[in-house]
Amino acid sequence: MIPGSMIPGSMIPGSMIPDRMIEVLEAATANTVQDIGRTGFAPIGVGRSGAMDPVALQVANMLLGNATGAAAIEIQVFPFAVRFTTDTAFAITGADSEPRLDGVPLPPWWAAPARAGQVLRLSPPRDGARSYLAVAGGIDVPAVLGSRSTHLRSAFGGFHGRALEHGDMLPIGPAAQPAMTLGAAAPERPVGPVLTVQALPAAEHDAFPQSAREAFWSAEWRITAQSNRHGYRLSGPELGGGDGFNIRSTPILPGVVQVPPGGAPIVQMSDANSAGGYPKIATVIGADLPLLGQARLGSRVRFAKTNYEAALAAEQAVRAYLARVQRTIGLFRRNGAPG
Secondary structure, eight states: OOOOOOOOOOEEOOOOOSOOEEEEEEOOTTOEEEOSOOOSOGGGTOOOOOOSSHHHHHHHHHHHTOOTTOOEEEEOSSOEEEEESSSEEEEEEESOOOOEETTEEOOSSEEEEEOTTOEEEEOOOSSOSOEEEEETTOBOOOOBTTBOOOBTTTTBSTBTTBOOOTTOEEEBOOOSSOEEOEEOOOOOOOOSSEEEEEEEEOTTGGGSOHHHHHHHHHOOEEEOSSOOSSEEEEESSOOOOGGGOOOOOEEOOTTEEEOOTTSOOEEEOTTOOSEEOSOEEEEEOGGGHHHHHTOOTTOEEEEEEOOHHHHHHHHHHHHHHHHHHHHHHHHHHHHHSOO
């Protein structure tokens, strides 16, 4: 993972307009306000939520000088369009949705100033599933249990606990730094017809029949249309073994792969339940969850068995990438800041 060059450009002063908003002009179901997620509430049955691709969300905020966990818009159904009601700055990361500001194309993983009245449009991406629109100052919706993330099933957090709709007016927080035109290369991510993600054997892994274990690790799985932010339902060989388990509900987290009685695995994603009773065959490592978060419905995935040491090394690589991006952005901000 190598950060790309950061390109300094024009600056605009902060807006003096008191009502800082962006207006949703075009939106389909399932586009929501998300931040880095809420933690510490699993014991009372509240899951994490948060961005499906937290790396993309953090870089978008870095480009704007926001706190890395500030709330942004996660777009997974396109087209999507907003109008800025105030002078501000924005950043687009994640899947390349060919952003256009008043019809002018912008590069992916890019931050730029916007003037009041300008319209930003995003189109269906060629690759990847989710784009992130961050705004200088962050989307300033109320925090619920320490997070501004939307949890659709529970109808709380985000913008009134629901997906965004035409006409919604989203408040923007005060910008911490002047707006700049900056770009960052996306992290290196695997390409190809089949996505491979690393996973660790989970609690009930060895209780599955050997044939089921071998099938799980060797098969190509397809992400079915019955998938969403709660979990990815996979189609492939029926693993079996789920009928023979008699276990109590136990805590689960995003990345856990459960096998219900029907034998088709479910990968828990950002809106995962906090507990579940289906047996757990594997857990996708945290460093690879953003890759899975960018996988489209109908795409194929393999699970590569790994170990704890390799999982830690992968996590450290992601942190190192984010740290390099943050340092490089800081360098250009210092050199390009008004004197």
